[in-house]
Amino acid sequence: MARMKFLCDAERCIECNACVTACKNEHEVPWGVNRRRVVVLNDGVPGEKSISVACMHCTDAPCAAVCPVDCFYTTDDGIVLHDKDLCIGCGYCFYACPFGAPQYPQQSAFGVRGKMDKCTFCAGGPTADNSDAEYAKYGRNRIAEGKLPLCAEMCSTKALLAGDGDLVADIYRQRVIRRGGRPQTWGWETAYQS
């Protein structure tokens, strides 16, 4: 069984934000919510680095550990998903996540949080695959269609890789050998246990 992982190659990311746009468009993500965003380190300084960040679908997901209503589950290939019908919008997962992945739409006055929204690795949620209900709640289910996350498929420089962790690691390893230097698999030590 494959183990799905994201990897952003900071040497290749050019901060074009196409991944962010592709994600928002594909899933009709509501205003105020960004399932994916590009973070720039040392912005404006020569040698700045950009990293595309979303839910990393952690091996031992801290969001799932702190959820008081146990609405998180992990698929066999390691994708961390949640049930929006159970979510109470408490915000614990937001504080637990090292990547700031869980987001909350501001649906009403007085700062009341809506249901938590996060990257699904384009795998939808616990409703019938590719149904209208699934699309409305979680976005498109590309995995069920035999496709990979659109953010990675769209990436023009192939900085963002998504798929079977072994295949992703192979590609990245070849790049590091070709360009020299040390591998910097940003976030992998935090998200994935070896």
Add this chain to the structure above:
Amino acid sequence: MYARAIITLAAAVMLTACYESTDVTVHKPGVYKGARDPLLAKQRAPEQQQTLRERFALVQPDR
């Protein structure tokens, strides 16, 4: 002598407020209570895994 003992005792009691436990509470995730995801059964099928591998080979390698 008696006053010094009281001051020492009070200082000791006050210093206990400075103690900070460094033990980390590790939470284990509970059992998922939501609806069943039909994708789970689909993912176990070898055809689905093969489809995703072929898709990866098609769209992810360096150009």
